[in-house]
Amino acid sequence: MTTAEQEALIIRRGLPWWRLLLRDRFATAAALWLLFLAVCFLLGPEFFGKAATTLNLRVRNLPPGSLEHGWLMILGGDALGRSMLARLIVASQNTLTIALSAVIMAMIIGGILGMIAGYMGRGIGHIIMRFADILQSFPSLLLAVVVLYVLEPSVTNLIIVLAITRLPIYLRVTRAEVLEIRERVFVDAARALGGGRYHVLRRHIGPVVAPTLLTILTVDFSIVMLAESSLSFLGIGIQAPEITWGLMVAQGRNYLSQAWWLAFFPGVAIMLATLSGNILSNWLRIVSDPEQRWRLEAPRKNDG
């Protein structure tokens, strides 16, 4: 067989997902970056926890780019002489924990409520949808500010608030999908064979809805991370001595004219993480869309 025929065969069978990922350079870079962040998330506090809290007034506001004080000072020192790099790595844990927990919580609760709204009777569906209306028709940041005004600003409360503000998207999408899926033959069959509501939702409808929700999750991850950063920046999110990237920007803001790197690098960290999430979700959308998938599958001159 010639290479062109082999290639055609592979395309017909469908490329494995990782080869489709490699076909898109931006998506590859984004995935690698998120992988790197995951490593920071898991191992960062273990290895850099000490370096992130060690004060050294001799390197206060040390400019970045010099290796004179060890490679940990490559991104400079903060106002108390702590290593910026170590602090960024340690802060990744809080930042990512909050964003991930919030989106996963929103997805699970929103998914369940959406299934109920779509599958059970119209009455309860209406109540749930009006609830989603309330949440969606009000600016999420103001909502979070009000709730954090009433509750204490802790990590747990922050996660709950962010999850609540993201609920409506999952709820609406799930409901719309369920409304369509429940009319399909396999659902009728499951019901005819005596499957109860809970069984049909969990075994037959849930798995069909899940991929869509996961795609939204990747976009939402970026949105929630930006929201948390904004809240922490405004001083009503995470409180010191806990750190997140957003709070680091806020702290660096006071030294803007003397030490720009204090606010600059945490902002870059936020931007790279959100951008990676957005790029990856774009790629996921293309892969899961049969009308666009060929863009990645089409054979190219150089690779393949």
Add this chain to the structure above:
Amino acid sequence: MGHFLGQRALHSGVALLGLIIAVFFLVRMTGDPTDLYLPIDASLETRKEFAQKHGFDQPATTQFVVFLKDILAGDLGYSLRKQRPAMELVLQAYPTTLKLAGVAMSLSIFLAIIVGAVAAYRPGGVFDRISTTASLAGASAPDFWVAITGILLFAVTFRWLPTSGVGGFSHWILPIGVLMLRPFGLMVQVVRASMMGALSSAYVKTARAKGVGEPVVIFVHALRNACLSIVTVAGDLAVGLINGAVIVETVFGWPGVGKLMIDSVIQRDFPTVQAIIMVTATAIFLMNVLIDLLYVALDPRIRHQ
């Protein structure tokens, strides 16, 4: 059409009422509202007097009736910080925010339509790839960080623009630029997607076959049909724009509603926070009704549904 509009207005109205109830009971569920309303260092006598004056010693249902009556009368209490009616403070702050948001939104829509339409004209082309990446980056950037980096660059280092405050044209550039980032970034992608759909449709082919010029095909035939999704997203983004306004007003020191909100929260001025919520929710309610009217104007098919 009347039925359609009525139903939408009813939905928004129910949402508004739900929000009012949620705010009222959330505050009372988490403890004594006197703690929320008064600053932390308020004395015991002040607290007692305040609780009695505002009826916090009465049952919650009685309080709610009084609360609703006050709202209907337009009375949302006195600001604890400024000793003025909270409503007055909010209405004073709103024009600034509306001006800021209005300019940012119209500029975003205008530019996004041009960029998105050109990108959709040749999907996968050089312009498309650049604009897609740039708009993604714009939508991913933390606005508060862009704001302070902008101040550092243009106001502190180059001294071209003022660091903050309200004033002439130069005061507007940075705040508007920062506020536009996210709506513009998201809107470009929406315009691109809906224009790609419209440009491959049969009526566009017909228009081309008739010999209509390309600019007219893009901006008259295709755009008209892409408008519906643009308006929908623009409405959602307008609500989100208030989030951006909170950040921009705080960073640039604009006396708008966002700054008032954050100041009131930090100084625990609850009547003002509550007034902001009410006014904002009502404004969004009105906007949603307006958008529904716009749908009908844009797409005659909706009238028959």
